[in-house]
């Protein structure tokens with residue numbers, strides 16, 4: 001037998017790109033219908049989604065860790081729960097649907113959904129981000145197409161299906177929530193550049209975010225984090241150490257809000273290290289630090305193999321033991337971007353530097369953020385309001401959290417910033433939004449505005465908040481019954497038919 | 512000057528004159544007489560362009576032939592790539608493309624065992640009738656009055672005398688017609704014991720899509736079973752998701768012995784048709800596989816395209832789209848109908864198959880014309896001219912559907928004027 005050529009004998013078109021176009025059409029149908037839905041129904045749909053998502057929080061947490069190899073199941077459960085029922089509870093009583101009447105301003109604001117949202121979700125927080133973006137999009141009456149990171153595509157596809165099934169069962173139109181099952185770069189590019197996408201919400205690496213902004217479509221992309229942690233001499237060191245270890249260990253630091261580098265006042269540094277150790281941090285010796293640096297930062301950048309791994313696993317990979325450690329603390333001498341360890345590390349490794357005083361602390365914090373993390377998060381553990389204010393003014397972060405772990409603090413779960421899986425990094429961080437992504441980011445407001453002069457009275461819109469036009473006409477199943485009856489008598493009809501045919505001798509059948 | 516490199520025409524008049532001279536004077540004169548001066552040139556998606564540039568939205572889609580729109584890029588690319596390897600093939604030998612298509616086709620039609628291929632709808636009907644005769648060893652075929660199944664020898668004999676008599680192809684002793692929705696009349700014929708098959712379009716198109724009841728269709732199938740008559744479902748216009756289900760018979764929960772698919776299965780780009788049947792009906796192939804031969808039937812290129820058509824139709828987003836289009840027109844047309852009930856009498860609908868009833872014996876001819884002037888091409892039912900065939904494609908998107916409805920709305924006052932004038936005359 002001649003050698004078999006493995007190339008197919010016949011080629012077929014790229015199905016993925018073709019399907020993308022149709023998915024967008026389908027989303028448009030769904031959103032056209034859904035954007036007319038009133039607040040109560042929207043709330044019921046979102047509640048059904050949140051409940052279904054909550055019920056699967058554990059299963060998906062476990063599967064996400066298995067599929068991606070990142071993070072910790074028990075912490076992913078917390079995030080999945082927070083991004084399902086937690087988000088629902090937070091926003092359920094806010095209404096993003098009903099017109100808002102403002103007598104003082106003589107305006108009425110009408111919520112105008114973006115339309116079709118294309119959402120990119122990351123490998124690090126796969127299911128939580130799917131939950132979060134989908135619930136926000138639906139709460140604001142949008143359609144959403146989720147494109148998961150390929151490394152988490154299976155669990156994300158199932159998560160999207162869970163949300164979609166629940167939404168439909170509660171009355172959402174089919175096609176409102178869709179998943180790109182096989183995401184590839186050309187396919188994502190196709191979606192992002194499509195005129196049929198109204199808003200891109202991109203979470204992922206800087207390349208993804210830049211591509212979203214370059215697409216020409218309205219986009220919300222967020223940059224990466226690299227949070228400095230200033231610890232001064234006025235805070236409670238024991239509590240501070242617990243916050244830091246809890247946060248840095250949370251889901252093994254895959255949240256982009258995780259701590260990067262401690263900047264401890266020299267006067268408290270040794271005591272802080274002691275407290276960190278008590279809180280289950282392993283303090284690395286110089287040769288361990290060296291090994292870590294080599295392990296985590298390769299020529300190609302951060303070693304993705306180590307993302308979200310347990311501290312003990314990382315230690316072992318670096319050639320030392322840190323059994324039972326929640327995090328690894330790596331003391332460094334140089335707090336400048338040249339020191340790789342002060343860069344973003346999506347793993348439970350925390351750099352530790354010493355600063356002589358507050359002013360040196362500010363400079364060090366700026367140095368940490370010089371290369372990456374702009375517009376993102378910074379932490380300060382202090383009770384001195386003047387320092388807190390000065391720190392907030394000095395660092396290029398848009399959320400400066402105080403006396404709290406950064407992972408869940410900056411992401412709004414343990415502060416009142418608004419729980420979010422997507423952290424706006426503002427202009428400094430290459431993003432159009434500077435706050436934690438929230439429902440308001442998915443709508444525009446159309447404003448009815450009256451003449452401000454007192455001579456033109458404002459209208460009475462109360463009671464008209466619900467759409468006042470007649471509701472849509474009957475559903476598909478109730479269309480009028482045929483009024484043309486079947487012929488009763490075949491012969492009559494034949495005669496009539498012949499007559500008709502003779503009348504239009506020239507008539508041609510075009511069936 | 513209309514220059515197509517291989518041929519060219521000075522203007523539309525010259526084209527008309529030559530079409531009259533060399534092609535079909537009857538058709539040329541008929542349409543001009545109706546005020547429909549259409550010579551289709553460019554076509555893309557659900558748009559047709561007249562040779563002089565005017566754009567029309569195609570709601571005729573030739574009964575589902577252009578279900579996906581014209582020259583759908585994915586179908587065109589499929590065909591182009593297939594041409595790098597296949598041609599129409601050799602009908603004598605087993606073929607990879609034909610086998611693959613038959614297998615996939617049968618997956619959509621539980622209860623069926625074989626695909627016998629043709630090139631056009633009439634040929635597939637021909638195959639269905641021959642196979643039923645083989646299975647039952649009987650000759651007579653029953654169809655409905657105003658039924659329509661094509662223009663070949665056997666298929667034309669099932670239909671209206673207008674098309675058979677002229678060619679002396681009517682065969683009253685072998686072909687009997689009974690009224691639609693009349694189970695009594697059907698039973699009276701089947702009882703005689705000499706009937707091979709009853710053939711019925713699941714929703715009769717040329718008759719204006721009068722909706723059968725589930726009871727009627729099930730009754731027909733039950734009677735066929737009772738008298739051992741083969742039930743042939745003509746799915747040329749009702750298949751391929753147009754009822755919201757892959758096959759119309761599935762929408763009504765009935766099981767035919769044979770069903771026929773054509774038009775849309777070709778993607779509108781490469782002719783192919785299928786008579787899909789049970790083992791019993793296809794058994795002649797075991798006795799003499801070459802008992803039916805067709806060189807162009809089941810061409811391999813057509814098989815590759817047909818395979819793509821089936822794959823596309825089963826995508827979840829396409830299924831959602833069909834239902835969205837159906838629901839949109841159900842709601843939108845009901846609303847227009849309620850405001851124009853003096854002229855627009857009723858709506859018949861199953862999925863994206865719609866018949867719109869107008870209040871005049873030739874109401875749909877006027878409606879077709881009024882819509883034509885408003886940029887929509889939809890055709891009247893040739894055997895019930897009160898009813899306009901309104902056939903949206905399965906891939907229509909929301910903005911275009913809205914445009915169709917807006918244009919439809921705009922045509923109503925014009926239609927009212929014309930109908931008033933017609934009634935006075």
Ligand SMILES: Cc1ncc(COP(=O)(O)O)c(C=O)c1O
Pocket residue numbers: 511574631632633634636659660661662712716745747748773774
């Ligand atoms: C219901 C039905 N059956 C059969 C046919 C015949 O198909 P073709 O024209 O491909 O021979 C047609 C064509 O209009 C049809 O509408």
